[in-house]
Amino acid sequence: MFQTHTLRIDKLGQRGEGVGHDEAGPVYVPYGLPGDVLRAEVDGERGQIVEIVEPSPDRVEPFCEYFGDCGGCAVQALAPQPYGEWKRDLVVQALAHAKVDAQVLPLVDAHGEGRRRATFHARVRHDALNRQTIDLGFMRARAHDIASIDQCPILAPGLKSAPAVARRLAQTLAQTGKPLDILVTTTLSGLDVDVRGVGKLDGRLRQQLVVLAGDLDLARLSNHGETLVEIRPPLLQMGRAALSPPPGAFLQATEKGERTLADLVLKAVDGAASVADLFAGVGTFSLRLAERSKVLAVENDAAMLGALARAAHRATGLKQVTVQTRDLVRRPLSPVELKDFDAVVFDPPRAGADIQARAFAATHVPLIVAVSCNAQTFARDARILIEGGYVIGDVIPFDQFRHSPHVEMVATFRKQPQQRAKRKGRLLG
Template sequence: MDETVTISRLGHRGDGIAETQEGPLFVPLALPGERVKVARSGKRGELLEVLEPSEKRVPPPCPHFGVCGGCALQMLPLEETRRLKRGFVEEALLRAGIEAKVEETIGAPVDSRRRAVFSASRSGRKVAFGFHRRGERRLVDIETCLVVRPRILAALPLLREIAALLAREKRELRMSVLETSVGLDVAVTGGAPATSRLVSRFVGLGRGAALARLSLDGEMLMELAAPRIPIAGVFVDPPPGAFLQASAEAGEAMAALVAGHLSGAKRAVDLFSGLGTFTFPLARQMPVLAVEAEKASLEALLAGARGAQGLKPVEGLSRDLLRFPLGPDELKRFDAAVVDPPWDGARAQAEMLAASGLKRIAMVSCNPASLARDLSIVLAGGYGIERVVPVDQFVYSAETEVVVLLRRT
C-alpha cells in the first residue's frame, strides 16, 4: 500500500528516515525535508516519487544510480556527502558517550577505486554482470561505473567476457578486480571448472589487454605479468583476492596521519596489518611487527620488506587477533601501535590495548559504530583523543573510514 511521508533525517547507512505511527521508516534515496510517496514493506519503504524535493537534491551523475546498490548518495553534491560522513562519525561517538572534535572529511577522488568486487549470474545464455540491485539478490547489468579507476572501467567488456565463460546456472560468480602497477589482478570465486582449452582462450583475451593475472577459487589460471602494488615505496606482490585499501589516495592519507602521530616511537606494532598499508610508512622510521591472520598476505608483506631499501627491521606474526589478541605482556616490546580491524571491530584487542603501557595508539576503522565501542574501551584505560579524522574512501557510498589518534594521559 502506498503512503506519503516526510523524511526527518538520514541514517548512517544513507537511508532517509521518516517517523511514522508504526515507528521509523527507512527510505533509500530520500533526503531530509523531502515529502515522498513510498511503498511500505515492514520498516522499509521503496521510493516511488519525490513530491517535494530537497533544495540539496541534484541529478545523479551515474545512469545506474537508484537501481545499482553500489552507491547510496549520488543525489547529493559530493561535498555534502563528505559533511554527512563527518556527521555519521560525530553521531557514533556521541552515542558511545565520547566527546571529541571531528575534523573535516578527507576526500579521495571520485574515480579512485583500485579494488572492486563484481558479480555475475547466468540464466540460459544470458549473463548479467555488475552489482546487486538495491536491497535485492538480483544483479543490475552495468555498462559503466563512476567510482572505479579508469583502467578497470576500460576493462569492463573484458571482465564481462571472462564472467560469461565461467558463470554457472543457479550459482553467483564473484570477481575481485585489483589494479596493480602491471595490469589487473582478477580473482574469481564460484565459477565453473576451467579446462585447458578455456585457459588458452583466457590467455588470448589477456594478451594486449589490461590483464596481469587470472585465478579461480584460489588457483592461478594464468599470469602474464606478476602483479605488484607500491606501498610507501615498497613493492608488494599481492596474493589473489587479497584485501587492500580500496583507494590508494585514501590509504596514503590515512598512513600519513598514522605515521605522523607515531613518529618518534622506538618500536611499533601494526595489528591487522594486511599487505602493509601502515607497516611500511612506519618502517621508514622505526622497527615494526606486522600481525596478520591471512598468511599469504603476511608472506607478501615480508617478501616486500626483504626486497626494499631504507626500512627499519620488519617482523611478522601470523595470528587471529579476533580470537587471540596480543596481551599487555606481549605489547611491552612496543611504545606505539596502529590497529585496523574488520568491520565488526576488535573488542578483545581493544581491551588488551587499554591495559597496555603503550604511549601512543592509532585506531583505524571502516565502521564508526564499532570504532566508537572499541574506542570507549581504550579511553577507559587512560588514553586521550588528539585527533578524529574521517576519510571518504568509498565515494558516494555511506561507508566512512575514520582515523583516531590517541596518547596515554
Template sequence: MSARKLDITRLGGQGDGIAETPEGQIFVPFTVPGDVINAGVEKSRASLIAVLTPSPDRVTPPCPHFGPDEENAGCGGCALQHVADTVYQDWKRGLVVAALESRNIAAEVATLVSCEPHTRRRVVFAARRTDKGAILGFNRAQSHHIVHVETCVVASERINQALPALRRLATAVAVGKEAFRLSVLDAAPGLDLAAEAPFKLAEPDRLRIIQAVRAEPTVARLTFNGEILIEKQPPELEFGRVIVNPPPGGFVQASKDAEQVMGDLVTGHLKKSKRVADLFSGSGTFALRLAETSHVHALEADGPSLAALDKAARRTQGLKPVTVEKRDLFRRPLMVSELKSYQGLVFDPPRAGAEVQVADIARSAIPRIAAISCNPVTLARDLEILIKGGYRVVSVTPIDQFLWSSHVEVVALLERPKR
C-alpha cells in the first residue's frame, strides 16, 4: 500500500469517491467530489488517510458511528452521510438514469422522493456472543467484524429506544459462538423479532429466551430459525386500510412512508383496471390496496406470506374479491394465455428481477403495468423487454427507501398504446 495525494472527481455506483489517475480509477470510501485527500492506495482501492482540502459539498455526518478512522470505520450500513443533500440526491437519481441509459431507454426520471431519518421500520442487526454478553450492531463494510451501535439515525425511534432490550435478548439467544442475524420489524402493538442462526437451541435455552421476552414490554413476538418461541400479541401492519399479520421474518417494505408513495403510484395507475394480477405479492402490500377498486389475483411463492394476505382480505369488509395462488414465478411464470383476463398487472420481484416472467407479459395485451424494483439494473433489463413488446414507459419514480446507501427503490409505470 502506498500513500498518494488524490483529487476526487465524482461518486461511483457504490457511493465511493473516484479519483482519475494515469493508472486508472481509484475508489475511496468516505470522500466527496471536490475533495483533495491523502489516501493509502492498493491497486484500484484506497483508504482515506486525511482530507487536505475539503469539498464544499462535504457535511458533518449525523451519526456518531459513521467515519473512516481506524477506531470507528463505519458500521457498514450507510455510505454517504458525509455528502450534501443536493449532491447525494442527484447521485442516487443518477443511478436510475444510468441504468436506463445502458439499455437505451429514453424515459424521464422524476426527482428522487426523499425519506426522512428515523423512519425505517425494518432493520437487520448482526450479533455475536462475547465474554461480556452479546455485541449487537452491523457488519463493517466488506468485513465480518460487528460494530457495536448505540444509536441508528436511519432506524425508527421505537427501534432506537429498544436497543438496550434488543441487546439483552441477543445475549439470551447467543448460545453458540457463531454470529447470527436479528431482524427487527417495528409493528403494532410491539416489535417483531426474528433470529436466524447457524446454531441450535436446547429446551432450557428456549425457556430462558421466552422468559427474557416476557420481561420486555416492547417486544410482541420472537422467532428462532422460523420457529415461534413466543407471541404475546400478533404483530400488525396496515396496507392501506387493511390490517395484516405478517409472518415471522416475512418481507415487508423497509419504510412505511416509502411504501405509501409506492402504493399511491401503483393504485393510481391501475385504479380503472377491473381485474389485476399482483405478481410476487408478498403479504399484500399492493394487492390489498388494489382490492379497493379491482378484483385482484395475488401470486407468491412464500406460503406464510400468501396466507397472511388471504386472511387479511377475508376479514376486511368492502374489498373487491381477492384470490391467491402459491406459485414460483421463476420456475412457472404466468403464460400469455393466463394473462388474457387481466386489465392491469403489478410485479415486485427480488433483486434478480423477473426476466422470464416479463417475456410472457411483453407478449400479452394487458393495457397497464406497474413495475417495482430495488435494483435499477435488472429493472432496466425488464423494461427493455416490455418496450420491445410494444409497451411505453409513462413514468419512472426513484424512492430513497434505503437512506444514505447505494440502494434505491424504483416504480415504473407502463401502458400499451391502443391499436
C-alpha cells in the first residue's frame, strides 16, 4: 500500500535510481537524483515521485519529451560531471567488493552519433468497442507496459526512421495478436530488421512482409533469425574488412564504442605475433587484430563465426585468421591450448567467464586483455586472474549506453615473470 513520504535522495543506485531512506530502510526512486528532496509515494522499498520539493543542484532539464515515461533512459537529468563520476564509481565499487586493488580511470564517452540498434516492443490492445490500437516503443521503468514513442534522440541518425518502420511491421503483424520485439540495426547498406515473437509465418503473411520490406527499402528482413528477404547485404566496416552479420547478431551498441574498444585492445596487444580472441562474436576485435597478428577466433555461435570467417577471407592485407566453434562457458581453452599465444583477448557475455578465467590463471600467457559489460562479473574474473599471478593494469570504463546504468570496461593483466617461469616449468615437466 502506497504512503506519501518526504525523502532526501542521498545517491544513485546501480540501476540509476535515486536512493533515499525512510524509517523502514532504503527507498529506490526512479528519476530521483542525489540532493533532491522529494515527495514520493512509497510501497516497501519502491518509490514514485509525486513532487520535487527541492531539486538537486546537479539537476538539468531532460532533452527527451518521453523521459520519465519511457524506461529506456534511467539518468537523463543529471549534469555531465556527476553523471560521469557515478558511472565510474559503479566500477570502483564492484572492484572494491571483490577486493581487487586497481586504478580506475575517468569515464570515456563512447556515445558518438548514438546507438546503432534498438529493439522496439509492440503490443496490440482493444478497447471496449473492439477498436484496435498498437502500442510501440520501449518498456516503462519497472513495468510491463509500453511507452509509445515516435522518435528517440539517443539513436544514431541512420535509425531516424526506425520507429516508423517498426510500426509498419507491427501493423502488418497485428493480425497474429502476438507481442513482438522488433530489432532494428542501421548498416552501411540500410536497415537490417529482425522480428521476434511472431512464430511460424504462413505463406500469405510471409509474402506481405516481403513486399513491405521492399516498400520500406530495408536491406534485410528476418523472422527470428530466418531471412525472409535480403534486398542488399547489410554491411558493417570493421577495420579493413566488410562484414555482413547474421540476423540479430551481437554488436557493440555504437560505432564509436566499437572503435574505442578496438583501439584500446589493439594498443594493448601491440607487438603480439599470435592472439587468441575468445567470445569473438562477429569479429569486432579479430578482424582488426588480424591486420597485425595471427588470430584464433573462438565463438559458440556458428552463424556469427561464419560471418567473421567470410569477412576475413574477402579482406585484403590480413594475417591468418583461424576460427573455432566452441562453448567456452562449458569447455574453456586449456592451459596447453593457450601456451603458444603471445596475448589473449576475451569479451564474454554479462555472466562473465569464471571457468575460462580459472584456465587463464593456470597459464603462462604473458598478456590478457579483458573486455566486459558487467562490472560485477568483471571484478570476479579479475580476482581469479590476480590470484593466478597476473597483475592488473589501469581499468578504463567507457560509456556507449549513455543515460543508462550500463558501463563497460577494458583492462590488461600481465603475468608476473616469476609466475610465468613457474607455470612454464610445470607445463614442460
